[in-house]
Amino acid sequence: MGLLQLVKCVALVACAVAAPVEERKAPKSFLKEVGNSTWVIGNAKWNVTQGRQYATKLWYKGKDRVGQAVGHYVSYNGAASDLNWTSAAIVDSGNDWINVKFTAKEGDFHWVIRDDLVGAYQYFVNHALPTLGEFRTLWRLDNISFPNGHTNVKDGVLPPLSEYAAATNVQDETWQKADGTFLTKYDWSAFIREQEYYGVYGDEVGSWYINPGKDYYNGNHLKEELMIHRESKTGDAVQLNMIHGTHYLARSSDSFANGKTWGPWLWYMNDGSKTDAARRWKQEEKSWPYEWFKDTAYQSRGSISGKLVLSDGRPAAGAAVFIGDTNSNLSTADQGKNYYYTAYTDSNGKFSIDDVRTGIYGFYSWSNGGKIGDVTTSFVQNDIVIAKNKATNLKTLTWQVSSPKNRIFQVGTFDRKTDGFALSGPTPFEHGRIAKAPSNLTYTVGTSQASDWYFGQSALGTWSIVFNLRSIPTSTTGAKLTASLAGFSGGSSANILLNDVKVGNITTNSALLVSSQDTYRGATRAGEWRLLEFPVAKAELKIGENRVDVQVTTSTKWRGWLWDSVVLEWV
Template sequence: MKLPTVALGLLLTGISLAKQHGFLKDNGDGTWIIGNDVWNMTQEKIYGSKLYYKDQELVGEATGHYVSYNGAASNLAWTDANIVKTGSNYIDIQFDAAEGEMHWVIFNGLAGAYQYFVNRALPVLGEFRTLWRLDNETFTSAYNADKDGVLPPLSEYAVSTKIQDETWKTPDEGYLTKYDWSGFVREQEYWGVYGENFGSWYLKQHPGKDYFNGDHLKQELMNHRESATGDVVQLNMIHGTHFQALSNDTLPNGKIWGPWLWYLNNGIKSDVSLRYNNEVNSWPYKWLSDASYRSRIASVTGKLVLSDGRPAAGAAVFLGDNHPNKTTLDMGSTYYYTTYADNDGSFRFTDVRTGVYALQAWSNGSPIGDITTTYLKNDINVSGPATSKLRLDKLTWSVPASDTVFQIGDFDRKSTGFAYSGGFGAGRVDNCPANLTYAVGSSETSDWCFAQNKIGTFRIAFPLPASNITSNNTSDALLTVSLAGYSQGTTVNIFCNDVRIGNLSSSGILSDPSLYRSGTVAGEWHQFEFPINGSRLKTSNTIDFRVASLSSSLWRGPIYDAIKLEWI
């Protein structure tokens, strides 16, 4: 619902400058007004409301802007606000809460503001976010790199049946869920909500995403319709957990999330794209003088070569916690850098904060999609002046020799290539059959389904030459099963020629919500090895993945990455 327009001049009563640029006005009642001569917002103890731009109020009956952690029950309450820095064309306004400082850097004439948060006393996280809840008549559509379109109206929720976790079944047997509006955070240039005349956006310039937790496959909810109120939600999960099994991060005093640009416009995405390119060219921002932010070097480069002589072409490369005790997806205490190797194995990180890191790398698919191991190099000391360039020696990635019998899919921690994989879609696993047979030598990768969630059997049928099968000299084999994700409740028993060799179950695998929250590509990665006694193998063989039990909840089970059988 739109509120009546209030002239900007009324809001600026009591501010002395004839032409006002960035400003902070203390109302004396525990509220403040911030903005410039383009936009302004009233900040209350918790919520930022009454957002005016182009003489229109954009929050309406929605909640507005706020900051919270570990769920909405822990909203930050602002106790004070001050201008802590003034430049020739901007001001930096700091709002204080017990947990830390929220900054709005407002430039003259800019429709929006740069934002960043400095930790002072946040608890172990979990979830930390900033967000806007905006007027649902003004903002009718949402955009991120994975999905663009009209948000479902609140009326559609009213006629649908809720089945689980913010997910509804519609009268036409489809599904309605906010999780369809998720995305891979490090692939985003910008995201936001928009309508016919207005848009509200977050711009996250590359490489300025080092404050995010997680690795290349970090996914987060980005936009949605709030099912209870109809508010349009522009979500900024700067430390998110929506698609992870674990996230318990102790945060150092002074950690900075951001800065990012919150940007208002006429709703045209091409304008946002142009603005994004401008932000990339301006990174790192010269106006932020925090010592830890400024303490960075120009680049860290290196070249990865496999021990079998191949370059680590296309490998996912990650710079993160030194001597890690968490997976790369679950890291989140400090700062993290992601890139991909070139065809010759060369990689490059730019604008890296000083510190001591570990470098990790893993296959991102062809041409090294057969590699099951992860490269790790600890104690990488990033130090020196801003112009420094750290060049690592040629790095040799030790990989075992492999005598492969068959492989289904590439080892890349994703379900890419399998049937129905790709993007976000509630209930996509419903399309996967209860039973399928993959015939080695004739089936295609796309004949295997990305996930398994019905009582039945996924079978791999494969022949072996008679020369491999003798009574006196039979080699043992190793079955490697890599999961791109796993949602607990479904148990899959694994058989070789009807002899059980292992299982995939909740008792041994941490659960992530990806499969039941619209994910079809990745969640938490897991890899398992199952030895097979050579005496069990014949000239004609089967490996079965048999679902032994199902959760009473929908869409639980494994998301497959790759399966490989090799002689050992």
């Protein structure tokens, strides 16, 4: 072999060995420390300047989209405790992405930044959060760039700051305008597990939260949260990520294990297009659980399935299914320390939930109306084991229900919601709507319709249910009156009477009725559900006309209860 050939051969071998090193790219996404507890993160499309508490600049399309607003931060128990970041570091990376971890004493907040993505995947890992009710991440953004808001139930212009200045404050974050209508941030609330994409947007930019995996949220199907709003003091456009929230709950306060993880979710930016945000939602939903998130506990999942049949032989069609804490004394609304999954049965009572984290769970089910809207009982089974890559089949579960023959009357469908009653829609949030309900009304069984009863009651007065009995069964020992409340805000009370004899009450002082702030914050469809059951002596009922009265004795403006159903049955 000649010298020239030998040199060429050596060069080729060297290139072959070096090629893999040369092909490996460094990500364009970056973290830069600029001193004084300040860092800049982002990529070629956007960047954020993060300080000890607040991310005060968001550069996108040549403009700072925070402006004079507060920016991005993480906090718990409202605004009382903002996390303070003590350090930042790239803890993992690939050819086209980096994972930036910001550390605080309470835990670690991560931004997973990809070179080609406007936005970032985010998640939080707990280490020392206190027992809390509210835990959130959020953006407070420039109101010029983001004049509009969007949730799955409301879309439109956020009220400009000038409207607040011209109105009168009448309640927490609520103002009355000269024309009598109200401005309140709570009108931008929504059912959190129904969200696809939500956020704030304008003609050239949109900021969206996309949470395809909702298992880290607290609460059940009817969990409501404030999603977006206009900050009344500064005009900031506020985009909330309430990953543990209490806006419409009574007593949800939880302690978390070291390592409890919320997320990942996607914070996404675009040109303001809702069509594009919807497309991105579908993409993220299809990709969840995220394969790229190399967390052992996150990736360890199984599935659960089965069939619910009522004891009277009917399939539990359309029933709500909740996979939550096992052997818990909390309602499904108030559970929040672990991970939670929701679904509905099909027309045959069958259910199936994939991608459930491994662990031991409680299985809960209740009527969501429809064909089983007469069912007042709930189903619970504890100690359900979900194992990695295993399908847990609960087979056929029998749900005990009362006989339809025992039913004397029922007002409204049993579904933990106000659906079907007057003023329950069209939107599920409106401040002061409960004040439109009458002080007095009469509902006649057999003649009146559900729409003759109202979604909520608060004003001093009496609502009566008139019914006739043709006979009284000799075998019965009495009756049971069930008052199913879709929500309750303390401040108003009522006595419940049967033929002028008191059989129960709805009262602020009851241990069962800790205020959940639902009517106070304008909820009209659901809040935190409560079940009140009152025994009725057989002697109190008579053949012929009878009357149940709900007599409001104490009333506080905009506070009261949401009605789900009223049922009287023989026992």
